[in-house]
Amino acid sequence: MPKIVRFHEFGDASVLKLDEMPMPEPKSDEVRIKVKAIGLNRAEVVFREGMYLERPKELPSLIGYEASGLVDAIGQGVSGFKANDKVSSIPAFSMNQYGVYGEYAIVPARALSHYPEHLSFEEATSIWMQYMTAYGALIDIAKIKEGDFVLISAASSSVGLAAIEICLHHKAIPIATTRTSAKKAQLLEAGAHAVIVTDDQDLAEEVNKITNGKGVNYVFDPVAGKFLKECAKATAHGGTIFEYGVLSKQPCVFPLFESLQKGLTVRGYTLFEITSDPNRMERGKKYVFDRLQDKTFKPKIDKTFSLSNIQEAHKHMESNTQTGKIVVTV
């Protein structure tokens, strides 16, 4: 029987269990994939803690948005896929219904995609969450353009690095933030125009120096909490702050005065806004696929773990020492 990761209670990484389960069968519009690699996301850590945007309807719960592998069985009504196709999953479903951590996974066909052939399984599970999330905010919504200053916080995450690549591709100017100086060199190497170390430096002051007092046009931030106010101080008149995560556990204060004075927009955003809309999803898929195909975008893998070490993989994510995607191979 295949091993499937589930958690039976909310808690730290130790609640993740490798359960032996009957082989799952695809229903209509579903595909079973033989999983080769799993890409980890912060969302899954928060889901495991019971603190995510949605909670499991029941426990034990499946978990996981991103996997790559081979098409293994196809449900009724599915077209476009055949056995042994190399595919990877796009976060376009609820973890209340599907979860891809395991040796096999059921995924709705609409959330499955082929990917450029030159990518390894590890790379192929390190694309959709990060590029679609950054694409949705920066391109689909903001339509960033040459010369725009874009502040990217928690920039060494897979989404942060994808945002840097997207900015550079569109000739916008990515300014990265990171908490300590440990990852500064890596972020500069990744293409950040400047890196602000928020434990040591005042964000608005540094941004002012870099932008000649103008502030950034966009902020792309998963931290929230008290950091939102710091971001607002660093934002130009008429600028937009995307909030796409809940990394901080502090209450999130709305920067009322800065928003009124500068006409700021604070925009809540998740990639589900894109992946739940067939047209926006198709445009996003093509955007990402084409730029992977021509190697404009190159997914960066931080470290790989084996499936039996899934707990260690989650702990590594929570250590915040990674730069890029954490991948579990199966």
Next chain:
Amino acid sequence: MPKIVRFHEFGDASVLKLDEMPMPEPKSDEVRIKVKAIGLNRAEVVFREGMYLERPKELPSLIGYEASGLVDAIGQGVSGFKANDKVSSIPAFSMNQYGVYGEYAIVPARALSHYPEHLSFEEATSIWMQYMTAYGALIDIAKIKEGDFVLISAASSSVGLAAIEICLHHKAIPIATTRTSAKKAQLLEAGAHAVIVTDDQDLAEEVNKITNGKGVNYVFDPVAGKFLKECAKATAHGGTIFEYGVLSKQPCVFPLFESLQKGLTVRGYTLFEITSDPNRMERGKKYVFDRLQDKTFKPKIDKTFSLSNIQEAHKHMESNTQTGKIVVTV
């Protein structure tokens, strides 16, 4: 010597003094008006308290954004106005530099406008702040359209009533909020599709009933504080919340989860965004002027006071018992 209202210290309405001052002379690009009526705004109460978006550079300070009257003297370089023209002032300046409470006022020419002839002086000082503020958010930015649900909080303020008129004019559906039932009938009479009494009713629950569970497309809110979260719960997927004031003294909590789940936009806004941009200002002026001219819009005056009762006029605003504009006649 003309009487001019100034405050010598921050505080309650009692700090407003009628000082006898030398006749002020218009410099380049300025006009002196013989004031006939003054329109009061919440911004001036907060400015008097030292809690506004800007604080006076020095005390004593002038105060006041809106006055109507007759052109009395014209500085160098001013065109388009002549002596005895009936004019009213548009909030397109800083109260650090200008203030119109008094028998005479100096106003920059770009912040002065003629107005439709059928308006009294009292009505003519009850147009620009309210209609330009609501126009800027709902038309210039949001471009509301037929069938949109628009939640208008603190709806019995002059800006709130203007927002109701603008919604009705564009066939959008204004839902008003008010704290107690005292003004409910007046708001229905003003054209509100529904009135929610926030002290007695749950905002999101009532909005859900009215919108068939969909939520409102826009919120136009000067309250902020904890009320922002209530607004977010009542807002539809993809909706926009305009925050344009600081009525609540409570810390303003950003509704992070609601914003992420529904892709909400929270937009800080003041009419200065419109009046500081010559093109947007011109479009706004024409929009408002034309709809006053053809009587689509009818400014509602709550009560008039004499200039010697300026303290009572401010106290009346702070009583929150008014519906419409509080005017001081000179």
